[in-house]
Structures are given as structure tokens and as C-alpha cells.
Amino acid sequence: MSKRILIDTDPGIDDALAILLALASPEVTMEGITTIHGNCSVDQATINALSILELAEAKEAPVAMGFPLPLVQPSLLAAETHGDTGLGYAKLPEPRGRPEVRHGSDFLVSTPAPDRA
């Protein structure tokens, strides 16, 4: 039986590879992605997550956007490692999909979503 997982991520090159690996693995059912600031801004992370899912034709997986800043520390992004978009030199098209209306933290708390169950 495949394991049901959510990925909370700031894609990010290796994050993108992790999402692709999850999608390519029959042992895993990826039920959604929540995004967070880190390698890039949370807005960029959300765009990247949606683009990766569209690339892999996995648009049914929901994406919910989370927190834009750390709790206490100042924002620290890693453009020198992951490039300006967070995905190195990769050029993915703008995603057509949209994130969930709900905040990432609410999505995590309430999954599976009543409106998707």
C-alpha cells in the first residue's frame, strides 16, 4: 500500500527533484504541497511548485501557500545556490493552476480538505 504524504517545501532545486521523485514512486501518494519561504520567497516557491506539478502532469495535487517570513529571524533566501527563481537555470512556463485559497498552515491542519474530500 502506498504511503500518503504531504510535502512542505521551498522549491528549490533539490526540492523540485524530491517532488518529482515522489510523483515517480508508486510507494508514495503525494496528497498535496504546502509552500514556505527559504530557498526563495514563498510567492516564488508557490509558482515553482505549481509549475513542477504541471510539468509532471500532476495538476490534481493541491498547493497551499504558507508563511512568508521566519518566526523570529530575518528573511534569508538562497539565490546564490538556487538561482533567482529558485530553480537554477530551468525555465518552466508560468503555471496555469492556482494555489488553494487557504493558508498552508490551515491546509496542513485540516487535510483532507472538506471541499476536496
Place this chain on the structure above:
Amino acid sequence: MTPTRIIIDTDPGVDDALAVLLALASPEIQLEALTTTQGNVTVEKATRNILSVLELAHASHIPVAQGSMFPLVQPLRASDSVHGASGIGNSKLPEPRSKPVPQHAVDYLIERVLAEPNQISIFPIGPLTNIAMAIRKAPGFAKAVKEFVIMGGAIHEGGNATPLAEFNIFVDPHAAHIVFHSGIPITLIPLDATHKCLLEQEHVDRLLKIRSPVSRFISEAVEVYLKSSLERGYAGSALHDPLTLATIIAPELLTLKEYYIDVDISGGVSMGKTFADFYHMTQKPANMKVALDVHAEDFIELFLQRMETLSQSIPD
């Protein structure tokens, strides 16, 4: 004059309960809602207490939203020795019949503030956990709050939670750090001012001349609080939280100055200590107004008059 619209974020708490009663007794204030947090007591007790106080004052129409169960980083604390095991001293209020709204306080605050930007002032009189979470969760929240009036901190004064730190800030210093650096207009009411506003036994006796469940509640609520204050060498119980409302009902009683004020979150003996940059040593612009002094006798008299009027309006 249009009353000032406020939401009180609170962890009642004896003086929290008195602040809510003062808000209800003040025509200058329109109390729109209450949100609860852990602090003096657990958040469940805080919610129960505030619902009971609202019923006592015939104000159950005011919505209450329950909030954060834990500080952001620090362990949970509660201070039964000051506020009694229930949180409001020896008072025996009946179990409330009303219920909180079915929404987390953080989401409730975000929704109310974003629905009417720059209309609602927030009075956090407990630890700042809910407010910090709202700031982080909804990036537009900070700009849409009209003002914060915070009971917290100790500038020249020593602390009441540690030798250096005031209780509300010490319970969740990381949350205070987020709020202090949010860019929202802040007025801080620290121990420097509140420790001058002391409710003494003779004041309680004066209120008890009016036969009302409100005056009896105040007497029973402050009994433990008064005892612990006397043990600490004070002549009475400090009206910490009610003093925040002086910014609306009697601003002339407060001496406000603008400073850059920050909180220590480095984790040593000064964890949670608030400090003002009096001599511009940090080169940072002022981020809040702070009340370092108050006309205490006038404030106590105003508080007693308002409590007398409220008691008279709710007789036995």
C-alpha cells in the same frame, strides 16, 4: 464623539477582568470583541473566565474567539500564586452559558481587521502570541491595524516574572519581538506606570457599599492578587491592564515618550527584558510610545467611579 473601536486580546487574569469591566463601563470605548491567549492561565480557562465576566456584566453579545495554547518558542507558564487557580482570584462565577465563536483567535483578528482597515485598535493585555501569529500569517494585517496599546514590559523598573522581565513579555518574548518590529503604531504601558496605580483594600471597601454582583466580583477577584501584592511590598494591587484604557478615556493622565524599544530574546538572564534606547545609541528610529509615568491617584479615582456606575447599573 464617536467611541474608539477596540478588540482586547487577553489571558484573564484578575487585572485583565478589571480591564474588560472598565472597557464596558466607558462610553468612550466600543468593545467589539475579545480574543484569548494562554498566559496567566491556560487558554481554555482564559476563554471560560472572559465569557463568565461578560455574563456578569450583561455583555454576552460581545464575541469571544479562543486563541493560542502555547507561546511560540518558550514553554507554557501560568501563575496561580498571583491570579488564583481559576485565574480570577477567589471569585466564584458560574459556568458561562455562552460559547466562543467557532474560529481561532488569530483568524478572527485577521478577518476583523482586514474587513475594516485602520478602524480597529487592538489592546493586547496578555502575552503577544496571537498578535505575532496574525502578523506572520497575513502580511496585510500589520498595515491594517489602527494601533496597538500593549500592557507589557519594564523599562526603568525591575521585572515581575524574573528580576529583569515583565510577565506578559517574558511568557512569549519571541512574539513580542515580532510585534515590536512590525511597523504598527504601538503604545506600550509598562510596569513603570502600572506599578504606580494601586488598588487598595479601602478602594474595594468603597465599591462594596454598592450591592451588586459586579462589586462583589471585584472584591473576590482581587483578594488573592492583593495578598500577593502586599507580600511583595506594594500597598495594593497594580491595575496593569486597566491602565491601557487610559490612552482612550484619560490620555492626559499618561506621560508618553517616543523611543526605540526592543526585547531581549538571546536566552540569558535578561530573556524577555524590554529596553529603551534613550540616547540613540542604536541609531534606530523610535518604534513606539511608552508611558513611563502616570497621574496614578486620578486614574484610580476614575477607575472607581466607572466601577461604581457599572455596579449601580447591575444591582442585586
